Amino acid sequence: MNKDFLEGEDWLAMVQQYFEKDYRERGKVKWNGFFLSDHTAKLKSKSQNEKVANQAVWLSKRSLEQIQQSVHLAYEHASLLILQKNQVDCDNRIPLPVAGRVRDFYAEGFYLGDEAIDWTEVRYAEVKNGKSRINY
Known part of the structure; x- marks a missing residue:
């Protein structure tokens, strides 16, 4: 050392x-x-x-009755529901359509997955059944 x-x-x-x-x-x-x-x-x-x-665009506006029919049909058949909200984001962009399963209902709307959605927030709703879509 x-x-x-x-x-x-x-x-x-x-x-x-x-x-x-x-x-x-x-x-x-x-x-x-x-x-x-x-x-x-x-x-x-x-x-x-x-x-x-x-690049998002507004989907055709549906009546409340058409939206409710689509949501109920998706719930009954456990099908995917495609919906677009009638609200723009903070940057004034059109929302993209989202897809999910209707889990339950409440007085003012329904649950898409875990998200509570009021009927008044929805602009467009459509049931996606396999590759084809069911339209009303």
Whole structure:
């Protein structure tokens, strides 16, 4: 061994000085390689979603009776329901149609999956049965 090797308190003082004055934690820089690919993927996904959302069009407006018939039919046959809400988002974009299964009803509307939807919010509803759609 080397005779110059520090012992006891000299060693502790040198280690303490190293961590207080010389050592530089790379912190976030060390992890940027991991976050960059996830961040890039999320940005790409967001960009694609925005592009699709900007191309959305209003589907033909249906009467409340037609909407209720479609919702009830989808519920009875456990079929997918395609609907479009009659509200724009905060950027004044037309909402994309959503699909789901009608789970239950309540006085002012129904549950599409876990989301409560009032009858007044729906612009368009259609039952999707296999590849064909049932229209009223």
